[in-house]
Amino acid sequence: MTPVPVLALNGPTASGKTAVAVAVAHALADHGVPAEVVNADSMLVYRGMDIGTAKPTEAEREGVPHHLIDIMEVSEDASVAEFQALARAKIAECRARGVVPILAGGSALYVHAILDDFRFPGTDPRVRSRLEAELAEVGPAALHERLRQLDPEAAAGILPGNGRRIVRALEVIELTGGFRSQLPEWTYALDTVVQVGLEVPRDVLDARIEQRVERMWADGLVAEVEGLARRGLRQGRTASRAIGYRQVLAQLDGEITEAEARQQTVFGTRRLARKQLGWFRRDPRIVWLPADAAATPRIVSELRGRVAGIGG
RNA sequence: GGCCAGGUAGCUCAGUCGGUAGAGCGUUCGCCUGAAAAGUGAAAGGUCACCAGUUCGAUCCUGGUCCUGGCCA
DSSP: OOOOOEEEEEOOTTSSHHHHHHHHHHHHHHTTOOEEEEEOOTTTTBTTOOTTTTOOOHHHHTTOOEESSSOBOTTSOOOHHHHHHHHHHHHHHHHHTTOEEEEEOSOHHHHHHHHBOOOOOOOOHHHHHHHHHHHHHHOHHHHHHHHHHHOHHHHHTSOTTOHHHHHHHHHHHHHHSOOOOOOOOSOBSSSSEEEEEEEOOHHHHHHHHHHHHHHHHHTTHHHHHHHHHHTTGGGOTTGGGSTTHHHHHHHHTTSSOHHHHHHHHHHHHHHHHHHHHHHHHHOTTOEEEESSTTHHHHHHHHHTTTSTTOOO
16 A cells, blocks of 8 residues: 655745645645645744744635644743654654645754654753853853863864854763764655755745735734743743744844844844755755746646545 | 035944055855754955045045035024
């Protein structure tokens, strides 16, 4: 029996993944093949972060089930390893029901970790917080020197100023005795994966980002952040760093003006899009398609032959 | 119209006691294993407003021109 395929729908922010995912789900349903969306976006997991993340609304979802959205509080910290487990479980569950999971999102590391053979060595909050305290005290260069003595190879791969990665390397060495920081090969750990990237010309994308940020403010992003601040947004290490949210927090604290907050949000989102593009472009398996009206039928035809029920 | 301040990288500005210039942000290109919308490295980019003078040499000094902002009329 042919396994139910997994469709990964990637692309930078504002490339139109949300709309395409829903359209593809409908198109597959028309062929008698049910499909549901599994989120692969690191910020959509937070309850209440709606406007600034451009989270698909109920209306935009058009009745297609969306999974792994709104599963955490803003005061909690998401992590790749945890999300990997949740997403893999959800994908398996969909396939067991004969439903095509559409893994849609722009968090490339998440997608990579879910689809490929990507194992995380574990973590220990006590070790971690101790190392972080040390980092704050002695600075990254001193810790990098210690890492160099413990594991020269690992140290060579991490620049002396990158405190966060040095801390994690030291943590892993302490827990497991060694640190392997090689990213895995582009080899799917899941079978029957079809990976599509949505392509949008750079200038169109930039213009769209600018409009989107304007709309966020008009739709009440500031009020949303004020509400989330009361629910512990500032305590969340991950959520408080989200583009737009970080800037509005700074605005509310009087550190920057509203105009600066908007401008920095546009810049930050643009930079994010370029980073995402960089990740996805490096993945040789992605089939790139222009993000226009023809995208949906082309994606369906990419899936044709792999899904029982979609004839040729 | 008068007075003052200023015209240096795409933007905001620093600087050169005269020896053709830097920062932050932006841009481009990378790196990435439990924070990834995070973290981090590098590169490109400037006839220093214009014209003339002084000087071996001017972005810097002098004179003029144009432009911008502020104050006074």
